[in-house]
Amino acid sequence: MKAIKRIGVLTGGGDCPGLNAVIRAVVKTAIRRYNVEVVGIINGFHGLVNDVMVPLNEESVAGIVHRGGTILGTTNRDNPFRYAVEKDGELAFEDRSEQCIQNLRKHNIDGLIVIGGDGSLNIAHQFHAKGVPVVGVPKTIDNDLSSTDYTFGFDSAVTTATEAIDKLHTTAESHHRIMILEVMGRYAGWIALYSGVAGGADVILIPEIPFDLGKVCDHIRARNERGRKFSIVVIAEGASEKGGEMVVQQRVEKSHDPIRLGGIGQEIAHKLELCTQMETRVTVLGHVQRGGSPTSADRILSTRYGSSAVDAVMAGYFGHMVALRTPKIVPVPLTEAIEMKKVNPQGQLVQAAKAVGISFGD
Amino acid sequence: MKAIKRIGVLTGGGDCPGLNAVIRAVVKTAIRRYNVEVVGIINGFHGLVNDVMVPLNEESVAGIVHRGGTILGTTNRDNPFRYAVEKDGELAFEDRSEQCIQNLRKHNIDGLIVIGGDGSLNIAHQFHAKGVPVVGVPKTIDNDLSSTDYTFGFDSAVTTATEAIDKLHTTAESHHRIMILEVMGRYAGWIALYSGVAGGADVILIPEIPFDLGKVCDHIRARNERGRKFSIVVIAEGASEKGGEMVVQQRVEKSHDPIRLGGIGQEIAHKLELCTQMETRVTVLGHVQRGGSPTSADRILSTRYGSSAVDAVMAGYFGHMVALRTPKIVPVPLTEAIEMKKVNPQGQLVQAAKAVGISFGD
Amino acid sequence: MKAIKRIGVLTGGGDCPGLNAVIRAVVKTAIRRYNVEVVGIINGFHGLVNDVMVPLNEESVAGIVHRGGTILGTTNRDNPFRYAVEKDGELAFEDRSEQCIQNLRKHNIDGLIVIGGDGSLNIAHQFHAKGVPVVGVPKTIDNDLSSTDYTFGFDSAVTTATEAIDKLHTTAESHHRIMILEVMGRYAGWIALYSGVAGGADVILIPEIPFDLGKVCDHIRARNERGRKFSIVVIAEGASEKGGEMVVQQRVEKSHDPIRLGGIGQEIAHKLELCTQMETRVTVLGHVQRGGSPTSADRILSTRYGSSAVDAVMAGYFGHMVALRTPKIVPVPLTEAIEMKKVNPQGQLVQAAKAVGISFGD
Amino acid sequence: MKAIKRIGVLTGGGDCPGLNAVIRAVVKTAIRRYNVEVVGIINGFHGLVNDVMVPLNEESVAGIVHRGGTILGTTNRDNPFRYAVEKDGELAFEDRSEQCIQNLRKHNIDGLIVIGGDGSLNIAHQFHAKGVPVVGVPKTIDNDLSSTDYTFGFDSAVTTATEAIDKLHTTAESHHRIMILEVMGRYAGWIALYSGVAGGADVILIPEIPFDLGKVCDHIRARNERGRKFSIVVIAEGASEKGGEMVVQQRVEKSHDPIRLGGIGQEIAHKLELCTQMETRVTVLGHVQRGGSPTSADRILSTRYGSSAVDAVMAGYFGHMVALRTPKIVPVPLTEAIEMKKVNPQGQLVQAAKAVGISFGD
Missing domain, CATH: 3.40.50.450 (Rossmann fold)
Structure with missing residues (x-):
């Protein structure tokens, strides 16, 4: 050599x-x-x-x-x-x-x-x-x-997303609202999963676990009945509804692009407002997740x-x-x-998340 | 008494x-x-x-x-x-x-x-x-x-927005993109003005100074020609284009609502991509600005x-x-x-912002 | 059962x-x-x-x-x-x-x-x-x-110490000084090692690697000759000089106690000022490392x-x-x-730290 | 001209x-x-x-x-x-x-x-x-x-000191201790005053208000009796005891030098431990206050x-x-x-601090 x-x-x-x-x-x-x-x-x-x-x-x-x-x-x-x-x-x-x-x-x-x-x-x-x-x-x-x-870079992105959830918590609590945070993750929901667990989210929606929006609504309503009048929902941009409605077919390339199509955060916000009758607000973190020290x-x-x-x-x-x-x-x-690593729905972290009361809408 | x-x-x-x-x-x-x-x-x-x-x-x-x-x-x-x-x-x-x-x-x-x-x-x-x-x-x-x-609360909101701009800077520089940050401010552009100056933004659009999108494009193109291949644009949610196209009439109440109507950030992103031919990305901070310590x-x-x-x-x-x-x-x-205090376009801060090269699109 | x-x-x-x-x-x-x-x-x-x-x-x-x-x-x-x-x-x-x-x-x-x-x-x-x-x-x-x-808790403590090093960097650079940060770690130098690598320290002194102060001085002087007129030194409270002079025998219990005896940071600061003729400043983080979110x-x-x-x-x-x-x-x-885990001087992290130019005084 | x-x-x-x-x-x-x-x-x-x-x-x-x-x-x-x-x-x-x-x-x-x-x-x-x-x-x-x-620069220094106090709070509360933070301020106590108020300190000692250590002990003991089993004490490096004992005459130049003489934080820690019988810990922030973004x-x-x-x-x-x-x-x-501006002991901020229960030892 x-x-x-x-x-x-x-x-x-x-x-x-x-x-x-x-x-x-x-x-x-x-x-x-x-x-x-x-x-x-x-x-x-x-x-x-x-x-x-x-x-x-x-x-x-x-x-x-x-x-x-x-x-x-x-x-x-x-x-x-x-x-x-x-x-x-x-x-x-x-x-x-x-x-x-x-x-x-x-x-x-x-x-x-x-x-x-x-x-x-x-x-x-x-x-x-x-x-x-x-x-x-x-x-x-x-x-x-x-x-x-x-x-x-992953830990930094999770930290940025978690800080956003921490901030949403105080205003959600004061106002009895649903707060939605849309984070990166087209094919894998790691950022949503980690930041959601770290931030104490109530619902986490990720591509690996297709969700039933009815179950998400039930979860939020059940919280309300227990006196927790707000909910934090973290959504990976690639999350999709069971039955596939929410899948946005145009997203063929792997590139993070929060400006196209209004974003899944807004779609779900709209639907959750209808089914829960609660005010809902959306934050789209976008490239803030890629930046910073x-x-x-x-x-x-x-x-x-x-x-x-x-x-x-x-x-x-x-x-x-x-x-x-x-x-x-x-x-x-x-x-x-170069194989892709996806979140395992049966893995320890998802199970721990469920154990502390987080719904994945499944 | x-x-x-x-x-x-x-x-x-x-x-x-x-x-x-x-x-x-x-x-x-x-x-x-x-x-x-x-x-x-x-x-x-x-x-x-x-x-x-x-x-x-x-x-x-x-x-x-x-x-x-x-x-x-x-x-x-x-x-x-x-x-x-x-x-x-x-x-x-x-x-x-x-x-x-x-x-x-x-x-x-x-x-x-x-x-x-x-x-x-x-x-x-x-x-x-x-x-x-x-x-x-x-x-x-x-x-x-x-x-x-x-x-x-204002200083806290400005701090949150400035941190987001800081993070957008690194990714904007690495990628030669336009990064848009939409912040609160329906009737007054204080958060956009303060965070834009603190974060070293290139363009700040606020309700008090109706903007000409052509001038914004010119400003960004001039930067490119000087070798600064990225731009950061901070937009108050209530900013409006000269001639009034961008004015969203539905916003009658004073309430911060980033989910309605897609948001001005996305509208401007779309137009800037067309006129500059640069990739453009949007972050909508939403209620993150209201929260946190x-x-x-x-x-x-x-x-x-x-x-x-x-x-x-x-x-x-x-x-x-x-x-x-x-x-x-x-x-x-x-x-x-209870009178409203608006940004004075002739005031010292706007003038200092212009002196350091920030465009307000006017 | x-x-x-x-x-x-x-x-x-x-x-x-x-x-x-x-x-x-x-x-x-x-x-x-x-x-x-x-x-x-x-x-x-x-x-x-x-x-x-x-x-x-x-x-x-x-x-x-x-x-x-x-x-x-x-x-x-x-x-x-x-x-x-x-x-x-x-x-x-x-x-x-x-x-x-x-x-x-x-x-x-x-x-x-x-x-x-x-x-x-x-x-x-x-x-x-x-x-x-x-x-x-x-x-x-x-x-x-x-x-x-x-x-x-370890990652949080490292983060706090790293933020301190980041801040010391700017003032060290502006002033051509030696900046010393004393961190926790009576028997194991993990916090010093991790925060020192993350913060880009120039010298890290830990209990597991007894140091020769002469070598530390040489390292700092060599930096000066290359035009790097400042140095950041991170010291675990339990670090000790080769030959044992620096070992403080009174520290029999495992308890973090930065107020006793002036602290090793100050001792080393004094010696480094003498041998390098550079101004030296000390920060003792103390229990700040245990606190916070x-x-x-x-x-x-x-x-x-x-x-x-x-x-x-x-x-x-x-x-x-x-x-x-x-x-x-x-x-x-x-x-x-419940066995103690110490830093391995031959381990990958210490070796990577040495590869990027950090001296352990050995 | x-x-x-x-x-x-x-x-x-x-x-x-x-x-x-x-x-x-x-x-x-x-x-x-x-x-x-x-x-x-x-x-x-x-x-x-x-x-x-x-x-x-x-x-x-x-x-x-x-x-x-x-x-x-x-x-x-x-x-x-x-x-x-x-x-x-x-x-x-x-x-x-x-x-x-x-x-x-x-x-x-x-x-x-x-x-x-x-x-x-x-x-x-x-x-x-x-x-x-x-x-x-x-x-x-x-x-x-x-x-x-x-x-x-002042707001940044206050922010750094306040973050340190926030971190000391959690560990003080968990352990029932006195936590001392020594901050910059040889002739004027602005950093101590601002960070102490912002951080919710219990005692603030500044050069403008010579303190009686007995009153500080009384204040801490009174807190203990009300069930608040910890106290946070913020000390400007130039604070001095009534009667002048604590005045360190060597400090003739205006230069921030936390390594000389052990520091006032340690002196007061020692005395407070004696009079309150509570464990006391010291953090010396030093030049961390001058650095960072x-x-x-x-x-x-x-x-x-x-x-x-x-x-x-x-x-x-x-x-x-x-x-x-x-x-x-x-x-x-x-x-x-170039005249010096000192904290006014009768000013609004000191009075507000006293109103929320902060002792200046006077």
Whole structure:
């Protein structure tokens, strides 16, 4: 195996608290532990296709461990294997992966670290199949990647959502209202589940458990009868009613887009007002969940991922992703890694949530 | 003048951080400084009409200075002078003010402290006209009451909105997007103005300054050309486009209701996407702005208001409201107090905002 | 096995964010899932000896998931097996465990849940040896209990310490100073290690890695030479210098006591000023680390522990403690559980910390 | 009067949240409103003496409104009129003010904005006396400058201290302890007073009200007798006992230095333990109060100060400081401005604090 002398790093997909902490740990570990250079690839795979790269040293990453966003920029649109170009005035898709490989060679990059979600890690996997020495770092605010106990950014998103629920509680109590919070989670309800349990929600609706709105109404009415004249409902954007009415078919891509179609929060608010005769109010957190300073737990996890990713590159674990198997970070094959992890309706956390009185509408 | 022996206190209108701190200061000041009893009236004027009252002592208000909500409950619907009743199966309105006065007499309440916004203070004023010894405490999250420098709760709402802008900044920067934050403010844009300046927004749209959407687009495009590839837009729910298209006529009552009509945030997002060709995302904060623990500034202001309200009762300033005239709290006649205070487009703060590059679309 | 009809619950030892969330989950799970009654024992084992108990229902635990402290009160002094009494004007110790067992019988308590740290769990273990049907819930802000991945409260304490480091960073940078933060951790350095990594500290001193102050000075001077004119030093209160000078022998008991002896933070500050000639400032966080609202992660963990503890009681896992073995909560024998878990100097986290440039003075 | 074409700006004295927001507003207002250039002077007056300056444009100040610290650096030691130099191996002081004036001329700086506390504003005043066109911006975390309602940074410091008190409350309540928080305030007790009122403290000790420790003990004992088995004591570092015992004479300079002499918090803790027989714990916040992101209120105030300071320069208000006279920012002569503002023991806030049951030990 050829000695590694220069590592490239890029961030792909949606913004996520902790990205900068990963980049910082990659740069510092490479330089300090292995005396290896690091090159930052700008705006994710867009920079890899178009050869936009900058050298990174310790100064480049000083003071960023607590900052949200990514100093490298990111996009969630550019796939080198299906790269959008204009051809004869029409949109067309081309494979630009060879161009990427040439760009890596041109810069003498011996190892590539891809920090991204399922989309980016899939691309990383395809590059590996073509011989690129790539290591992945799992990034998804939704925590929906299998093979790792937690993804970084998730704890920060849950914290933001929980703070919102805490605030809704006081006003809900004072006013005898239903307060709805719509949070991210198109295919997996982890943010809704965690923030709902942490915030003491009364109802949690998630994609993995299709709900019966009648049961939700019954639950809220039963609370009223016990003298609890308000209810907090947390809804993942991908939640759907039993029988499928609530499923919004247009949502074909995985992208968080709270402005389209009015949002499920408003639909359910309308229906709950009708069936409970209670005033109902909606908060749509949107991208607030992706932003801000990462929590301490996310900064630690990000630092460990970044440092371990360099270890994995140096040890030749190409085609692997670093994964948290508490308490260790271990390399796992990308093929295993990119499966989606859904909330298990029979799992301990859902059962604990039900034990403390939370309804999932099932 | 008859010696005061028992004071009643109620909270009316929407929830607001700091209500509990006011109640606590009323109770403690009455008991400790004046040896006077305090009676809490439950759920605002509803409790006054229906005689739902509880004695309050120091134990009742221990440990609540930092809690959101109101231990007395509140409603924003019950007006004793126009009280909704069902009569022969139809909704009708009756004057129940005499009943209230009898309830006050029955409980030997010599002074009534009404903590509320323009609606509640108007009712307080009407009671005073009928001889009730009433003192007001100004409460509106919107900061739109004249005669007082600040209302309590406003700083907390601004803080919540500013934290949301801070979070949107990182994701906006990473993704080159327009991020829209819709905040409260139907008739006055104080929350949008303050949080927009504090959060470093690029555009602030408020009811007091009708905007030209073309100018907003120009501003965002000019930023892009200078290399600032993202923009943060803060919109008060009552903002309206020049020429009046954006004015939503249904909003006749003053009540914060983010679920109706899709919201102005979504309307503007749609238009901005069209004119700038940039991805645009919306966050609707809703009642999160009303909840949570009050800021330290709001707790101090609330404590001072509560304590001064008791002083005002004991000194016989009936028909007055306590008001902040920095650095003093002074009594001002309710008649003056309940005028609305709007943002002055020529005022120093708007001018400072423009000086740092914020567009108001005018 | 006798059917369980009534469960007792107590909190022992130092305050810890999440205690209320555990109590709430115990009460709700017992009532809702098993239709079993719950009795709260006041002020830890003191209440068990002296028969101070209150019935707990759902109303008792409404709205407390986010509150710090414990609604049951706690002490860290009362050991029923060695209970301090005054006898003939002298302090003496008596075994009052039989009295406790009679009190449990008197109240028909069939299962006892003890929420506590190593001290309280040791007592729980002794009670179990005498036939009391007891289940433990691990509580220590220091995270130093083996057998469980994490104890609740730890994430909250780390978050508080990390926020302090974040604040010290800006002032350290502006002034070219050494900023020292003394945090809890008499025997285990988990809080210092986690908050130091999360906060981007430059030096972390913990009990598990005796330090050489000369190396700490060298590290800080090397930073200065690279143009980083400030340094952040996080010190666990139990850290000690190689050769043992810094070991403070009086600290025989495990109790957090930042006021005694001036504190190690001040000692090291003094020495660092001498050797680096840089201005040095100290913050002693003290009990701020034990207080406040638990983080969302701690609320979830606490809820799961509380719910699982009831499951363990109902399934007859007496003499066991519920423990987190990510992603599951499982019962483990108390005998195993109460061993101390120390930071492993060769472990991944310390190694990642060193990789990002943090010195441990070794 | 000569037209202004280039403005210099420097930050002097201790770090303070909001400095960056002032600098940003100075730069943006100068460029956008007046088309005037801005030069940043590095490390306060040190950079003015030694000619270390950098041009500032809009890019230099992008994204810093919410950041603590100062991008220009600061020192609190360099006085150009009494500049420390080494002469024949001895420390000597020289007047370097002429050198500063030459440096200003060399860079064609027509207006100098000095952001600082009483020390820096005094120097600014001396420069003005020598003909330098200087405008001041009041900066002190202690809020102890007369002529302005509030200084920026103060609200942030109060918020940090209040959050600490909130956290101490839960653990104090659970444990029946006295919790002491030592905060900044050598000569003025504003931070202690504001945070103590906001946090619901039981005792506040400040320099303006010498205290009788016996009265403090009586107050705490009286609380115990009423069943409130804990107390929170907030102490400004400059508080002193009646009769003067507690006065620490070594504190001759105005500099916040919590590491010297053990601290007043520890002294009082020791005495309170003796007289109340209650466990007592101390937190020393130290420079945590100076750091971190400014509150929204401080960001707004800072933005207004910065923008108004440029207006003042352009309007020729030299020898003046911008000051908040709610709701306006106005120029006031520096001679008036640099008087110290102390807490008035007969003022409304102290009286309100007493009304809600807070003891000042007098």
